[in-house]
Amino acid sequence: MKLDRRTFLSGSVGLAAGAATTGLLLKPKYQVVRRRPRSRVAILNADSYSERLEQILWQGLGLFRLDVRGKSVLLKPNLVDYIPGNHINTHPLLVAAAAECFRRLGAKSVTIGEGPGHQRDTELVLFESGFADQLHGQKLAFVDLNRDELVKTKLLAAYTEMGHLWLPRTILESDFIVSMPKVKTHHWSGVTLSMKNMFGVVPGARYGWPKNILHWKGITESVLDVCATVPVHFVIADGIIAMEGNGPLNGTPRPLNRIVLADDPVAADATCARLMGLAPQGIPHIHAGSQFLGNLSIARIDQLAQPVQCPGTPFQLVPEFEYLHSYSEAEFLLGDEGRPAD
Amino acid sequence: MQTGLEACCDLKVVLANRQLPRGGWPFKHRSVQAALEPTCLALLALSSDESPARDRAIRFMLDTQNPNGSWPAFVSDGPEGSGLSGLALFVLDRCGIKGEVADRGFRWLLNLRGWESHWLWRWKFKTSDRHVRFDPDKFGWPWVPETVSWVVPTAYSLLALNSSLETSPSDLLRFRIRRGVEMIYDRICPRGGWNAGNGVVYGEPLSPHLDTTAVALLALRDDPTNGFVTASLDWLQQRAQSCFAPWSLAWAILALDAYGRLTHPLHARLVQTSDPGEIKDNATLAVVCMALDCAHGRNIFKVVT
Numbered sequence: 001m002k003l004d005r006r007t008f009l010s011g012s013v014g015l016a017a018g019a020a021t022t023g024l025l026l027k028p029k030y031q032v033v034r035r036r037p038r039s040r041v042a043i044l045n046a047d048s049y050s051e052r053l054e055q056i057l058w059q060g061l062g063l064f065r066l067d068v069r070g071k072s073v074l075l076k077p078n079l080v081d082y083i084p085g086n087h088i089n090t091h092p093l094l095v096a097a098a099a100e101c102f103r104r105l106g107a108k109s110v111t112i113g114e115g116p117g118h119q120r121d122t123e124l125v126l127f128e129s130g131f132a133d134q135l136h137g138q139k140l141a142f143v144d145l146n147r148d149e150l151v152k153t154k155l156l157a158a159y160t161e162m163g164h165l166w167l168p169r170t171i172l173e174s175d176f177i178v179s180m181p182k183v184k185t186h187h188w189s190g191v192t193l194s195m196k197n198m199f200g201v202v203p204g205a206r207y208g209w210p211k212n213i214l215h216w217k218g219i220t221e222s223v224l225d226v227c228a229t230v231p232v233h234f235v236i237a238d239g240i241i242a243m244e245g246n247g248p249l250n251g252t253p254r255p256l257n258r259i260v261l262a263d264d265p266v267a268a269d270a271t272c273a274r275l276m277g278l279a280p281q282g283i284p285h286i287h288a289g290s291q292f293l294g295n296l297s298i299a300r301i302d303q304l305a306q307p308v309q310c311p312g313t314p315f316q317l318v319p320e321f322e323y324l325h326s327y328s329e330a331e332f333l334l335g336d337e338g339r340p341a342d
Numbered sequence: 343m344q345t346g347l348e349a350c351c352d353l354k355v356v357l358a359n360r361q362l363p364r365g366g367w368p369f370k371h372r373s374v375q376a377a378l379e380p381t382c383l384a385l386l387a388l389s390s391d392e393s394p395a396r397d398r399a400i401r402f403m404l405d406t407q408n409p410n411g412s413w414p415a416f417v418s419d420g421p422e423g424s425g426l427s428g429l430a431l432f433v434l435d436r437c438g439i440k441g442e443v444a445d446r447g448f449r450w451l452l453n454l455r456g457w458e459s460h461w462l463w464r465w466k467f468k469t470s471d472r473h474v475r476f477d478p479d480k481f482g483w484p485w486v487p488e489t490v491s492w493v494v495p496t497a498y499s500l501l502a503l504n505s506s507l508e509t510s511p512s513d514l515l516r517f518r519i520r521r522g523v524e525m526i527y528d529r530i531c532p533r534g535g536w537n538a539g540n541g542v543v544y545g546e547p548l549s550p551h552l553d554t555t556a557v558a559l560l561a562l563r564d565d566p567t568n569g570f571v572t573a574s575l576d577w578l579q580q581r582a583q584s585c586f587a588p589w590s591l592a593w594a595i596l597a598l599d600a601y602g603r604l605t606h607p608l609h610a611r612l613v614q615t616s617d618p619g620e621i622k623d624n625a626t627l628a629v630v631c632m633a634l635d636c637a638h639g640r641n642i643f644k645v646v647t
Contacts (some may be wrong), residue, residue: 124589166419234563246546
């Protein structure tokens with residue numbers, strides 16, 4: 001076949017256009033890579049909410065040799081609402097213990113910040129969940145992130161394609177952010193752990209109660225964009241009494257007797273999922289987060305303190321997520337690295 | 343011990359002193375970022391006073407209206423508009439502001455709908471997405487354009503539209519009020535009262551919230567009293583007895599008073615819990631001022647314009 005100049009040129013243009021389109025499709029949606037070669041996770045035993053938590057936490061934090069001297073530390077618990085008898089919030093004694101530990105580690109300031117998703121009266125949640133007493137007793141500062149001053153912030157990932165979010169100044173000016181989730185199942189996202197907990201930094205005063213735009217843009221996509229933009233430096237997950245079934249509000253309390261500490265939110269969430277008997281790579285935001293936010297595979301996690309032990313009976317889930325019970329043991333532990341070759 | 347009137351006067355002085363130079367109020371004391379909700383609530387609290395603070399606040403409201411007729415959630419926010427714009431229109435109406443500003447605002451409000459009203463989403467919610475129990479034919483207003491309806495923005499919008507019904511009735515206005523009222527009833531919790539949106543999710547009833555219930559009841563005042571309203575008032579009255587949080591307590595007083603329910607014991611507690619220096623949130627401070635005013639026969643939500 002004779003290749004004339006016209007055919008050559010039009011073919012070249014077509015190839016270039018195709019290459020550009022492919023390039024765009026393959027281009028990562030994240031502009032920041034927080035994943036390090038290895039992560040550290042510590043599983044601590046704790047059988048109740050008591051004054052002993054500070055000692056347990058202090059020993060656990062000692063394994064990480066954190067340097068927070070002179071830094072402003074922001075503790076972000078999960079305070080959703082107050083429903084008597086339901087373990088839906090991170091326990092105030094654990095948050096108080098964490099605050100005291102970070103003070104002892106030399107933090108310049110320790111602030112607790114949260115923007116509840118449904119309940120507009122944050123003070124009511126603080127009063128009725130016992131947080132107000134802890135805050136007062138320990139002279140701890142609390143910031144309602146729903147009503148904080150806001151700063152327009154470029155998102156460092158493009159999963160939602162929102163481009164930017166207005167975020168609380170307190171969050172953006174903190175040197176060291178600690179996500180403190182309650183270990184719970186979630187009827188829309190499978191689980192709610194340290195990454196999903198960061199929805200609480202999105203301000204209700206701008207986006208409403210609940211932050212419905214995050215659901216419309218996709219929970220997975222929104223978690224990834226928020227966690228790419230607001231770094232989680234450390235995780236302290238409250239799994240002493242966790243929740244299974246129809247979480248995050250109406251599930252059943254499930255004693256797990258564990259606190260999970262980690263220097264990587266993906267590793268923390270993957271470990272919590274395993275402790276719940278769920279395969280972390282089946283949870284979309286944890287799986288996608290393992291590309292750039294942290295490590296999912298147990299081969300990349302230095303396990304400190306207690307080993308990962310799956311429960312005899314996995315956590316109950318709503319039917320849409322029951323598939324999380326049915327992964328092979330290798331996949332369960334290693335994520336994609338444990339998947340058999342095609 | 344301070345009387346309610348003394349406490350109210352003190353709080354109003356504090357509130358006026360926290361106004362920013364341009365006329366708005368921030369949520370947080372000492373912040374310089376004026377926001378729509380605290381500004382609207384502060385203006386409502388001060389609306390009966392002929393004061394420079396009131397005039398500056400009205401000027402601020404007029405200056406910050408978006409070209410499309412809506413209001414931003416706070417200064418420097420984008421021009422697409424906030425679901426709180428209904429509250430802004432209600433406040434301006436209470437301050438006697440009519441004309442082009444109000445007309446543009448009402449046009450925007452009448453065109454803003456929760457996305458469940460779109461045929462595609464109606465179909466989705468009726469067929470495949472049945473975990474949230476609600477009727478998408480009954481829609482109101484969202485917090486943010488292009489999301490679904492929620493109780494608080496719908497209630498604020500109904501307050502505004504009801505206030506304009508006398509002066510500029512139209513078929514569209516009546517239609518939106520009717521649909522909005524239906525939406526509020528549709529989302530009620532099984533035993534009365536309202537959560538943020540649906541009353542049942544994944545087959546489980548949600549617990550009502552004091553403030554949302556109060557705002558919903560205020561928006562339903564023009565509707566004939568019925569079993570839903572009575573059950574919600576009963577719940578609100580009962581629940582408020584164990585509430586010590588000023589924001590929720592004050593909203594409960596405003597709603598209970600508007601329906602002629604007894605609020606005296608709640609007032610006494612509100613006075614006790616409302617140390618002016620302790621309330622750092624200006625939106626809360628403003629609602630507390632309005633609630634304390636009720637004890638002296640002044641409930642801004644009962645006033646007929």
